[in-house]
Amino acid sequence: xxxxxxxxxxxxxxxxxxxxxxxxxxxxxxxxxxxxxxxxxxxxxxxxxxxxxxxxxxxxxxxxxxxxxxxxxxxxxxxxxxxxxxxxxxxxxxxxxxxxxxxxxxxxxxxxxxxxxxxxxxxxxxxxxxxxxxxxx
Amino acid sequence: xxxxxxxxxxxxxxxxxxxxxxxxxxxxxxxxxxxxxxxxxxxxxxxxxxxxxxxxxxxxxxxxxxxxxxxxxxxxxxxxxxxxxxxxxxxxxxxxxxxxxxxxxxxxxxxxxxxxxxxxxxxxxxxxxxxxxxxxxxxxxxxxxxxxxxxxxxxxxxxxxxxxxxxxxxxxxxxxxxxxxxxxxxxxxxxxxxxxxxxxxxxxxxxxxxxxxxxxxxxxxxxxxxxxxxxxxxxxxxxxxxxxxxxxxxxxxxxxxxxxxxxxxxxxxxxxxxxxxxxxxxxxxxxxxxxxxxxxxxxxxxxxxxxxxxxxxxxxxxxxxxxxxxxxxxxxxxxxxxxxxxxxxxxxxxxxxxxxxxxxxxxxxxxxxxxxxxxxxxxxxxxxxxxxxxxxxxxxxxxxxxxxxxxxxxxxxxxxxxxxxxxxxxxxxxxxxxxxxxxxxxxxxxxxxxxxxxxxxxxxxxxxxxxxxxxxxxxxxxxxxxxxxxxxxxxxxxxxxxxxxxxxxxxxxxxxxxxxxxxxxxxxxxxxxxxxxxxxxxxxxxx
Numbered sequence: 001x002x003x004x005x006x007x008x009x010x011x012x013x014x015x016x017x018x019x020x021x022x023x024x025x026x027x028x029x030x031x032x033x034x035x036x037x038x039x040x041x042x043x044x045x046x047x048x049x050x051x052x053x054x055x056x057x058x059x060x061x062x063x064x065x066x067x068x069x070x071x072x073x074x075x076x077x078x079x080x081x082x083x084x085x086x087x088x089x090x091x092x093x094x095x096x097x098x099x100x101x102x103x104x105x106x107x108x109x110x111x112x113x114x115x116x117x118x119x120x121x122x123x124x125x126x127x128x129x130x131x132x133x134x135x136x137x
Numbered sequence: 138x139x140x141x142x143x144x145x146x147x148x149x150x151x152x153x154x155x156x157x158x159x160x161x162x163x164x165x166x167x168x169x170x171x172x173x174x175x176x177x178x179x180x181x182x183x184x185x186x187x188x189x190x191x192x193x194x195x196x197x198x199x200x201x202x203x204x205x206x207x208x209x210x211x212x213x214x215x216x217x218x219x220x221x222x223x224x225x226x227x228x229x230x231x232x233x234x235x236x237x238x239x240x241x242x243x244x245x246x247x248x249x250x251x252x253x254x255x256x257x258x259x260x261x262x263x264x265x266x267x268x269x270x271x272x273x274x275x276x277x278x279x280x281x282x283x284x285x286x287x288x289x290x291x292x293x294x295x296x297x298x299x300x301x302x303x304x305x306x307x308x309x310x311x312x313x314x315x316x317x318x319x320x321x322x323x324x325x326x327x328x329x330x331x332x333x334x335x336x337x338x339x340x341x342x343x344x345x346x347x348x349x350x351x352x353x354x355x356x357x358x359x360x361x362x363x364x365x366x367x368x369x370x371x372x373x374x375x376x377x378x379x380x381x382x383x384x385x386x387x388x389x390x391x392x393x394x395x396x397x398x399x400x401x402x403x404x405x406x407x408x409x410x411x412x413x414x415x416x417x418x419x420x421x422x423x424x425x426x427x428x429x430x431x432x433x434x435x436x437x438x439x440x441x442x443x444x445x446x447x448x449x450x451x452x453x454x455x456x457x458x459x460x461x462x463x464x465x466x467x468x469x470x471x472x473x474x475x476x477x478x479x480x481x482x483x484x485x486x487x488x489x490x491x492x493x494x495x496x497x498x499x500x501x502x503x504x505x506x507x508x509x510x511x512x513x514x515x516x517x518x519x520x521x522x523x524x525x526x527x528x529x530x531x532x533x534x535x536x537x538x539x540x541x542x543x544x545x546x547x548x549x550x551x552x553x554x555x556x557x558x559x560x561x562x563x564x565x566x567x568x569x570x571x572x573x574x575x576x577x578x579x580x581x582x583x584x585x586x587x588x589x590x591x592x593x594x595x596x597x598x599x600x601x602x603x604x605x606x607x608x609x610x611x612x613x614x615x616x617x618x619x620x621x622x623x624x625x626x627x628x629x630x631x632x633x634x635x636x637x638x639x640x641x642x643x644x645x646x647x648x649x650x651x652x653x654x655x656x657x658x659x660x661x662x663x664x665x666x667x668x669x670x671x672x673x674x675x676x677x678x679x680x
Contacts, residue, residue, distance in 0.1 A: 012306065015309065018310050025316070105301075107305035108305070
């Protein structure tokens with residue numbers, strides 16, 4: 001089975017790198033973008049299986065990106081997982097209404113992130129392998 | 138030079154006099170007219186109601202108020218005016234020379250209190266000018282204070298969000314190291330990374346607390362109450378502390394009967410409270426101590442559950458057992474000899490407990506340990522239904538329970554991905570209810586995502602049919618349900634209400650009806666479970 005492809009859209013380059021390492025180690029193929037405009041072109045070119053999307057982005061925010069992606073053919077049905085440090089009480093509903101399948105509030109657990117991605121991919125939920133689990137993280 | 142009185146009417150103060158005695162009114166008019174140095178525009182009303190209407194039109198700079206009016210007497214008059222138009226300064230003007238009354242009038246919101254017969258033109262004018270000035274200063278102060286509070290909350294909220302992104306990166310890279318994704322670690326390196334991670338987690342808790350406090354202060358601390366079982370939650374929460382308690386050889390134990398009645402609370406919030414209390418208990422307990430959690434029906438009020446966390450730690454000084462719940466109270470840790478935390482944890486606990494309608498308190502013997510206790514309401518159908526089981530509705534004689542069941546295609550269970558759909562079903566049902574007549578019951582399924590919803594409606598069979606068909610139509614048009622691949626069935630059951638006779642005990646009827654609704658609810662939930670089990674069995678057989 002070929003590895004599922006995840007597009008990470010995150011303007012914090014350090015976090016992007018960390019997520020990249022984590023998701024590759026879990027067995028996913030990753031592609032990334034650091035601003036709203038390149039996010040859309042990368043998404044259309046790569047056609048990922050899941051998109052992990054930050055809200056605060058240069059050149060337009062995550063909502064603009066979601067609006068474009070959900071209305072364009074190759075990505076209209078791609079599940080989007082929103083990750084943000086912004087207040088869930090103000091942004092969670094808005095993100096879900098805009099078409100996100102899940103909303104993760106930073107800082108999130110790796111288990112939480114990986115379980116959400118698996119669910120978005122429609123993969124059976126299973127625990128991460130024991131050596132990849134870190135307590136309380 | 139005389140300072141100009143600041144009024145919107147360019148120095149002409151618009152005065153409204155509410156006074157029912159025409160002679161008094163005339164006298165006051167003359168006093169004001171005598172003045173050459175200040176100009177007044179006087180309007181009169183002889184009833185409170187008429188005065189309030191004038192005030193409602195706006196433009197009044199100051200109000201001269203008699204306390205004995207045909208339609209309002211005494212301090213009540215000040216209270217009513219203040220409630221109606223708090224933006225207008227009030228000078229009370231009465232025949233009663235009563236110092237105590239005067240002070241109370243000022244407390245109720247009046248700027249000054251003058252006694253008729255002791256007033257001359259000078260005093261009256263000065264009092265009017267002072268009232269306007271005092272009121273303006275007070276308003277400015279209040280506005281400045283409100284603005285400051287708002288800015289502080291915005292700042293708190295902004296800071297706690299901005300701190301989150303870098304913390305996510307820190308935690309990610311620590312776990313990358315610990316998981317060996319960047320090569321193997323020596324035991325010493327591993328230990329140091331674990332220390333770093335523990336501290337990053339502490340930072341995360343503090344940032345979370347900061348945000349919670351700013352929410353509490355702006356009234357945005359939300360609780361989503363539903364039916365849930367406390368014993369499992371207590372056991373689960375205690376389990377997460379095994380690794381924290383182990384290095385100090387602290388024994389964790391729970392004493393919660395399994396048949397405890399269901400709580401009506403937000404389980405995430407209750408977990409948050411418990412986590413805070415247990416975390417504190419472990420922190421303040423020396424080696425080889427014990428921390429135990431217990432839960433039972435509160436012996437002082439059987440509508441509540443009592444949850445207690447007891448430790449064998451250093452204890453709290455008696456004078457501090459109340460203060461520790463104050464915001465920013467800093468706890469001194471006698472064991473580690475330092476102050477820890479931001480002093481927000483117990484304050485948040487107190488806010489959360491009171492939002493559930495419960496209480497929290499601490500008891501302690503210095504040197505022997507402490508017990509932190511909080512109470513939570515027990516799920517009670519009579520209380521949930523109380524808003525609609527009014528005598529009027531009971532007299533009408535019928536109640537319908539409308540049941541909406543979600544059935545995921547392909548025998549799967551509801552998952553987080555169905556959250557949108559579940560939320561939307563709730564919104565739709567909420568929109569289909571009439572205030573005072575119908576009530577959408579909270580999640581009664583004992584699971585986070587409800588697959589069965591109930592609306593209790595005070596209506597007869599034909600009314601129930603109308604509601605059910607309206608619900609069906611709205612759900613049919615709901616795009617979330619289509620996306621989520623969920624089937625929906627809507628049905629209703631009639632619940633008998635015994636005929637209301639004179640001198641019958643209404644409370645007992647409410648209890649009986651509520652119990653009948655409760656039984657139907659439980660039956661439907663059980664039925665739904667059996668149905669989904671049968672479907673699963675059938676699909677297995679077909680394979």
